[in-house]
Amino acid sequence: MSMRFRQIHLDFHTSEQIRGVGSEFSKANFQEALQRGHVDSITVFAKCHHGLSYYDTKVAYAHPHLAQPLLPLMIEAAAEIGVKTPIYISAGVDEHMIHQHPEWGVKAANGGGFNPLAAGFKALCFNTPYLDYLCAQIEEVAQLFPGHGLFLDIIGLRRCFCTWCMRGMEQAGVDPRHDEAVVRYQYGVLLDYHRRTTEALRRHSSAAPIFHNAGHISRGFKEILPWFTHLELESLPTGGWGYDHFPLSARYAITTGFDFLGMTGKFHTTWGEFGGYKKPVALQYETAHMIALGARCSVGDQLHPNGRMDADTYELVGAAYAEVERREAWCANVTPVSEIAILSEEAISHGFTAAQHDQLGDEGAARMLLESQIPFTVIDTDADFSQYRLIIFPDGIRMDPALAAKVRAYLAGGGSALLSYGSGMAPDRDAFVLETTMSARGESPWTNDYILAGDTLAAGLVRSPFVTYRKAMMVDPGQATVLAAAWKPYFNRDYNHFCSHQHTPYTGDAGYPAVVREGAVIYFAHPIFSLYRSVGQPLYKQLVMNALRQLLPDGLPVTSNLPSTARLNLMRQGTRLVLHVLHAVPVKRGASPYNPNSSIEVIEDRLPLHDVELSLRVAGKVSRVFDPVSGCDVPFAQADGRVSLHLDRVDLHEMRVLEMLPD
Ligand SMILES: [Zn+2]
Known part of the structure; x- marks a missing residue:
């Protein structure tokens, strides 16, 4: 089964108080829009976040003012012009049902449920009988519209303390006051959701596509993947994801072996925006980026309650998809050519145990390589390391015995590694677990210090010490060569001693190195990648690029005169x-x-x-x-x-x- 390249994700979340829903839908208008947009697949909706269905349902609730059954009409219209129609079902929120059964809602530890005065959708708990109701809807849709496949939305791990979760935790011997235990329990609830919903579809269709959307494909969280047929990388650059989320996500997704698509939106902001448009040039760039990274494309749109497709939107989509159509033959069945990989910090934590906003190392490392036009792949610990000449271990890659053994074997086989900060150390203590004469003494006492690069790393850098903004790891170099020194400040900035508006100036050698090399390993004492992601200082990137050149003496895989925006x-x-x-x-x-x-x-x-x-x-x-x-x-x-x-x-x-x- 090959995925289509030019998809639309048609949102439709329509209040029960709006009348005449779908009254202006017409086959001609629908088909004309899809053709104008060069669209070859469109995800259409069975049930929306309001909990209302758009076909003749026996198990759920149709929109009370549905003028025409939109779902079957759209499927029929699309089929006539050869356009595929996967079907959307809102899973994690269902406004209609949560008002029927408030006890099925996600409940906070303090007993709080949803705020009745707030406008907006409320989360339901998959550990309640709501899951039975959802599975009945899935079965009905699978029977009425066989083979189309499903997109199930708003899936994720919730720290829920509803009656069912409390009872379940008690039966499982889980202490609900212990956050890690709660997360572990809820992880089981999430796996059960994936299994049961997928089995509901499979009872009626053995091959139909299915995707469960959590807004991000968590790197390293592979336990759920057996319940997917492909991946959709939701990543609206103007909707909070930014322009650098998709390339990082896609460079990991391609290692999973799944077909995948990038999902952006036609909106100026994000989902839910009526009357918003981005410039065609932006959509062209976004879809070009998708096919350049081995993804198919999906553009989010939102249908007006009257059911009429918006001509301006499909003009905009068509400008981008005409370009994709010209190029897609060269973009299917591709594999990345990368000498360099980033072992994902997020993958080490399986996307769960640490807060994602603390994991800036992946993003910092990816940005450095993107801005330097160096092709790379983002990997997890299951990857075949020997495929890469060099692996970057950004900031937080603490190594358990299995990973340490794998990295040691990789290095023994001729691989090179660039590690920073806690990477290469044991999970529970500041001690290297790789074969090295370096030894760690724990974190530096200085809240900021300075890096002074030696001659081998000096290309393109200032020759003065330059400032950092995070504590470094203090390392004794042993037999390793010191490539850059750390300089300490006079004192840490505090109420009783400070100097000038920001940090304290340097006073001299800190007594620990900033960058060292031993054999094919270069170690940065600072969390250089999170630092780069946080402050964007180009000197940090230059320092890392200079280190990569040391480890790849025959040159970087790509060199060019391109600017950092390319x-x-x-x-x-x-x-x-x-x-x-x-x-x-x-x-x-x-x-x-x-x-x-x-x-x-x-x-x-x-x-x-x-x-x-x-x-x-x-x-x-x-x-x-x-x-x-x-x-x-x-x-x-x-x-x-x-x-x-x-x-x-x-x-x-x-x-x-x-x-x-x-x-
Ligand atoms: Zn619950």
Whole structure:
């Protein structure tokens, strides 16, 4: 089963107080919109967050003012023009049902349920009889509309203390006052949800697609994956995810072996926005980024209660999907070409045990590589490490005996590693578990210190000590070579001693190194990746890039004159290589009207790059390079294992196909 490239996720959450629902739906309007949008699949809705259904249901509640049965009409209209229709069911929220059965709602430890004065949807607990009701709906939809597949929404682990959860915890011997035990128990509730809903579908359809949406594919959380047929990476850049969530998520998703899609929105902000539009250039960039990373595309839209598809929206979608259509043949059945991997900090915690906002190491490391146009893959501990020449272990990769043994074997087999801060140490103490003469003395007492790079790491850096903003790990280098020193401040800033407006200036050597190298391992004492993610200081990135060059003496896998706003990826499709270069500049322009602490990045302008020079390390002999959009051959040179290319212009998205000679 091959997933379609040009999908729409059609939201429809419609108050029971609105009349004439679907009254203006027409087959002609629906089909015309899909064709205008170059759409080949659209997720249509059986039941919305309001808990109301849009077909003739025997087990649930149809919208009281439904003028026409929208679901079967949409399925029929789409089928006539060859468009697929997976079906949406709101699972985790159901406004109708929570008012029938408030006791099925998620209850906080203090006994609090939902606030009756707040507008908005309320979460239901999958440990209550609500799950039986949901499964009955799934079975009904699977019987009435066989084979279409399901998208189940608002799934996640809830710390719930409802009657069923309290009783369940008591029976299981779980102390409900102990947060970790509660999370472990709720993890079981979540697995049970996945099993039961999927089995409900499977009773009527053995092959239909199914996806359970939690808003993020948690890296390392593989226990739920048997209940999925594919992955959908919800990542609306203007809806809180930002422009760097998708590339990080996609570079992990592709290692799972599932077909996957990237999901953005046509909105200026996010879901629920009526009358909001982003610029076509933004949607073109977002969908180009998806196919460059091996994903199919999905664009979120929201249908007006009257059922009429919005012409401007499908004009906007069509501008992006026409470009995807021209390129998709070169983007299916691809695997990443990466010499470098990031072992995900999130994967180590299985997405659960630590708060996600503390795990900035993955994002910092990914940003450094993205901004340097270095292709990479994001892996978990199950990955075959030997596929990579170099693995980055960002900040928090504490190693249990199994992981430590795997990393030791990887290094013994010729791999290189770049570790920072707590990475490479035992889970419960500051002590290295890899073979090294370095030893850790615990965290530095200094809340900020300074890094002074030595000559081998000096390229492109200032030669003065530059400031950091987090405590480093104090390490005795042993036989390792010190590549950069840490300098301490006069004192930590406090009420009784401070200097100037911010941190205290340096006074000299701190007595512990900032960067050391031993064999094929380079260790950074600072949480350099979280630091970069937090403050964006380009010197940190330059320092890491200089360290990567030390570990890859034949050069970085890609070098170019591209600016940090450009993105690059290299894929293998059969025997050929497919190169993607992207360029757009998201600019912070505002925030969600409902959350002033958020930020909305806008892409408004095309900012083409000219005369791009690229050098790629390529194994094997290239016979031909061409532009798959124009079909024209382009000149290239190959020497010393590298291919040189010149791109006259990169306007949003430029591709090159490299055909290889047989070995
Ligand atoms: Zn509960």
